[in-house]
Amino acid sequence: MPLSAEVESLSVVIEIGGMPVRLNTTDPVFLSMLHDRYSGYISSSVQAEIEFEVDLSPRATPDPDADVSVTSCSGRWTLARGDFHAEWEPAARRGKIRQSANPYSIDCVLRILHTLILAKQGGFLLHSASAIRNGRAFLFAGVSEAGKTTISRLAPPDVTLLTDEISYVRKDGEGYRAFGTPFTGELAKLGENVSAPITALYLLAKGNENRIEPIPSGEAARSLLANLLFFAEDEELVQRVFHSAFEFVSRVPVSRLTFFPDARVWELIG
Amino acid sequence: MSRLYIGRNPRVAARSIDGEMMIMSGRDSTLFTLNKTATILWQAADGATPLDQIVDQKICTEFEVSSADALKDAETLARELASHEILEISEQPIAARRSSGESR
Numbered sequence: 262m263p264l265s266a267e268v269e270s271l272s273v274v275i276e277i278g279g280m281p282v283r284l285n286t287t288d289p290v291f292l293s294m295l296h297d298r299y300s301g302y303i304s305s306s307v308q309a310e311i312e313f314e315v316d317l318s319p320r321a322t323p324d325p326d327a328d329v330s331v332t333s334c335s336g337r338w339t340l341a342r343g344d345f346h347a348e349w350e351p352a353a354r355r356g357k358i359r360q361s362a363n364p365y366s367i368d369c370v371l372r373i374l375h376t377l378i379l380a381k382q383g384g385f386l387l388h389s390a391s392a393i394r395n396g397r398a399f400l401f402a403g404v405s406e407a408g409k410t411t412i413s414r415l416a417p418p419d420v421t422l423l424t425d426e427i428s429y430v431r432k433d434g435e436g437y438r439a440f441g442t443p444f445t446g447e448l449a450k451l452g453e454n455v456s457a458p459i460t461a462l463y464l465l466a467k468g469n470e471n472r473i474e475p476i477p478s479g480e481a482a483r484s485l486l487a488n489l490l491f492f493a494e495d496e497e498l499v500q501r502v503f504h505s506a507f508e509f510v511s512r513v514p515v516s517r518l519t520f521f522p523d524a525r526v527w528e529l530i531g
Numbered sequence: 532m533s534r535l536y537i538g539r540n541p542r543v544a545a546r547s548i549d550g551e552m553m554i555m556s557g558r559d560s561t562l563f564t565l566n567k568t569a570t571i572l573w574q575a576a577d578g579a580t581p582l583d584q585i586v587d588q589k590i591c592t593e594f595e596v597s598s599a600d601a602l603k604d605a606e607t608l609a610r611e612l613a614s615h616e617i618l619e620i621s622e623q624p625i626a627a628r629r630s631s632g633e634s635r
Contacts, residue, residue, distance in 0.1 A: 477549055479564070503544040
């Protein structure tokens with residue numbers, strides 16, 4: 262009779278923004294949940310850029326209500342919230358995540374991870390809906406209730422929705438490219454896992470008519486910065502993200518899109 | 532009365548866009564947009580030029596204000612910017628020990 266049983270290691274590669282991340286677990290139910298949650302973003306790639314061991318402990322941290330904390334020390338990132346604790350060593354391309362078997366914690370870890378990866382590359386995650394029309398990507402930024410989900414819901418059939426909540430923006434040569442994300446808002450529908458060059462960023466405002474107005478560069482930069490997702494308490498990365506925002510507004514037209522919530526707004530786009 | 536010297540905090544990121552100077556704290560990501568006078572102070576804050584000289588050369592030539600009043604206001608403003616860790620203030624020249632991180 263064996264003294265110990267070998268535990269089968271199960272894994273899944275989730276590829277968002279062209280960045281494959283492998284998650285290893287020993288729990289087949291959790292693995293199945295990941296397959297369902299990230300459907301469309303599961304990669305068949307054997308090689309992953311980053312690999313995490315997921316430890317499904319019943320309780321991740323002593324304070325279940327603790328806010329997000331993202332800190333770096335000696336080349337190791339620590340990502341924590343009341344419901345998870347994760348560590349990531351970029352040089353080793355490995356990390357570990359401790360959380361309970363729920364989809365929300367891993368989703369937050371992945372969002373934070375991608376903000377860190379993108380910050381180094383001149384990109385970012387943005388509170389915005391995004392969509393592709395005629396091979397070009399359009400971003401629709403705004404705080405909660407600004408209309409991200411509404412404009413996504415109103416999109417005609419020839420529009421490919423990338424997300425109704427969190428846009429994935431990567432630098433691409435002299436321009437930028439938007440990728441689909443599984444990070445959903447009220448629409449609760451995963452974006453398509455495709456990408457396209459970004460043609461415009463619209464700052465959303467609801468009104469009685471549909472119109473697009475240019476806005477001054479300073480206001481564009483301020484608005485972009487206000488809608489960026491960034492969690493790390495790290496001076497170097499904060500400075501990088503700050504400069505990335507200015508680079509973006511110097512290369513991508515930013516306008517205010519005031520819209521009345523019906524499908525006609527899409528006549529102005531694309 | 533001792534002279535004051537002002538230097539840029541290297542732990543912030545700064546950008547000038549369409550004449551607006553924006554600064555972000557690297558510590559807590561707070562974004563500041565500087566007014567015209569604060570922008571003049573920021574741009575002149577080399578750590579080596581005394582504040583009174585900055586006021587005489589950059590502020591009194593720009594605004595119709597007496598040197599004494601301008602210096603008093605500039606000191607108040609510089610201390611406020613220092614309280615947000617945008618500027619550093621010293622009664623000694625601040626060594627040119629770092630760059631500001633500013634890009635234009």
